[in-house]
Amino acid sequence: MKEKITGAEALMRSLEHEGVETLFGYPGGSIMPVYDALYDHRDTLNHILVRHEQCAAHAAQGYARVSGKVGVCLVTSGPGATNTITGIADAMMDSTPIVVIAGQVGAGFLGTDAFQEVDLVGVTQPITKWNYQIRRAEDVAWAVSRAFYIARSGRPGPVVLDFTKNAQTDTVDYEPKDVDFIRSYVPEPETDPVLLDEAARLIDSARKPLALVGQGVELGNAQEELKAFLEKANIPCGCTLLGLSAIPTAHPLNKGMLGMHGNLGPNIKTNECDVLIAIGMRFDDRVTGRLDAYAKQAKVIHLDIDPAEINKNVPVDIPVMGDCKKTLRLLTEKISPADHSEWIGSFREYETTEQTRVIEPEIHPAAGPLNMGEVVRAVSDATRNEAILVTDVGQNQMMAARYFQYGKPRSIVTSGGLGTMGFGLPAAIGATFARTGRPVCLFVGDGGIQMVLQELGTVMEQKAPVKIILLNNNFLGNVRQWQAMFFGHRYSFTPMLNPDYQQISAAYGIPSRRVMERAELAGAVREMLTSDGPFFLEACVVEEGNVMPMTTPGSSVDEMLLEC
């Protein structure tokens, strides 16, 4: 049935048709017709007014990462649109499905440097999976449906819709559209059965197999398939930062985190294994360290949905293309049960070393100020590993990733590829709208929180139940650590003069507490977790704490420093 409505109203209907319930946004001149239409859809479309458009994009990311649905943000043209760029780039790097809808000047003004005109399609071209300028109301239904289809299918990613003002106000015979096929776009490449057989044979012949688990497993909802695969062939695994919750921390085959600040075992064993099975991960340089010394002894099997990832950084012997939910299941059917307990046992020595030299001193220090890892573990324990972890970027991120323990899938939201400071608070806000019923715990540094401090306004207004744990070390800690290690302790512009966060929380009406003493930590964490709604816990931690172990830049993956 057709009906004449405005393009702005068509957008509302199209969003509802896509099942959108939540959007994050900020109004302005070129998107006003849309906001006007939204006024009549407040019952179905829950619009969250952020305090800065960058945070609309990050909130949409946080929402998407936890819910598995497409995150949506709505902004005006020009500065509103350019403010979302960091979030779009971040979503591109971390394969997060979001759709950013931005206003644009009327089609008649395009190219004239009209007020608040920016060539958004041009600017976002390299950082989107797809972008499109909607210049006619007739195109709304098609473009929205195509945008959502592209954002969520295959390897997910960000899509930008640049919506000219005339297309918002013109009328159209609206009819919902369902794009589920684009002839030029292959979301899921076909799996080659020959390669699948070869992979199975290689796995069966392996004596020291190691699996590398990436976010692809979470994106493909293949957590169960992964477990079945690893258990059948008795294969130990390491997880990338974004793949940490694809398998519970406590699973005996989970040997911890890969990469620069990962665990000793999986990093060292990467250069000892005979078969490396990469699953939904992309061999980022933070994972591989020096490429010419990375897993040279191993045959490499790579399961991925994106053909462009094969051979990109690490030469692959057997690529297995396809959705890993399917390919893992097929592989599991083909492989034979195996026992690699001796190989798995050989990880223990490294686990013990790391435990005694790094982990214990970090989480159970005898004296002195609070450690970052200690605070993280206290929160993780108190939530019985049920919480969703959101981090900012820096030492807080690495400490949180290392010392948090994951019990459920989709439990880590962090900016991996782009490493965006300021990501944490808005992403945590977004995560609370995924309504999982699980607590959302944010770890953030004193630098990162000040990049987006205004979002406490959003927390206040929405009563978004974010548990904000500020690891306050009065430094841009991560950079300070590098200055200490590689620049002769010359602390160039990394000491951070901080405001009184208790007063700031109070100003926003957010309950808060500051802890400095070890004896108070557990009580403070309990208070935070038992309070309804948001909470601001400021942990005053050791100023010059370092994240260890570490593969220094330019070193190979098995050269990890335990202390610096």
Add this chain to the structure above:
Amino acid sequence: MDKIFYTLLVYSENFAGLLNQITAVFTRRQLNIESLNVSASSIPGIHKYTITTWSDRETIEKVVKQIERKIDVIQAHYFTDDEIFLHEIALYKLSTPEVQENPEVSKIVRRHSAIFVEVNTTYCIVEKAGMTEEIISLYNELQKTGCMLQYVRSGRIAITKSCVERVNGFLEAREARYRQEKAGAAKKAL
């Protein structure tokens, strides 16, 4: 690694902005595009890009995959010169008085199987289609006579020697798979 001269054939939907997306992949990999030709292809609604560049096998493979990953790009392939028929076209603008004075010029043109496509009292235009080397060799000879006013060379166009038309096959397979999936889904729904 040794650089090889590659020709990329890219097929895409006819959407605005695609040329930009494709060339951006070269820019990111710091590859210079030697020549670029864009035109409608033999398949209605589909554009064909012929792009040449110096690169190595490893890089060109990644470039092609990154181009193909663009949503509205249908297919991208790379070829070396022995895998394709290729052609370029060049126009040479010569000064008519000097051509008349120097009989050698017409001989050169004839020897290169080029043709005069325009002659007037001030200038004439010679057209030459062929391989890059042939075009350059004509240029060099004409240049020596000192009568050349302007010279322009087109981008390369190329056609594969293979007997399989990959793009047609790809599109048919895509449509077939989609219909099959749809039918499967409909059956499940019943």
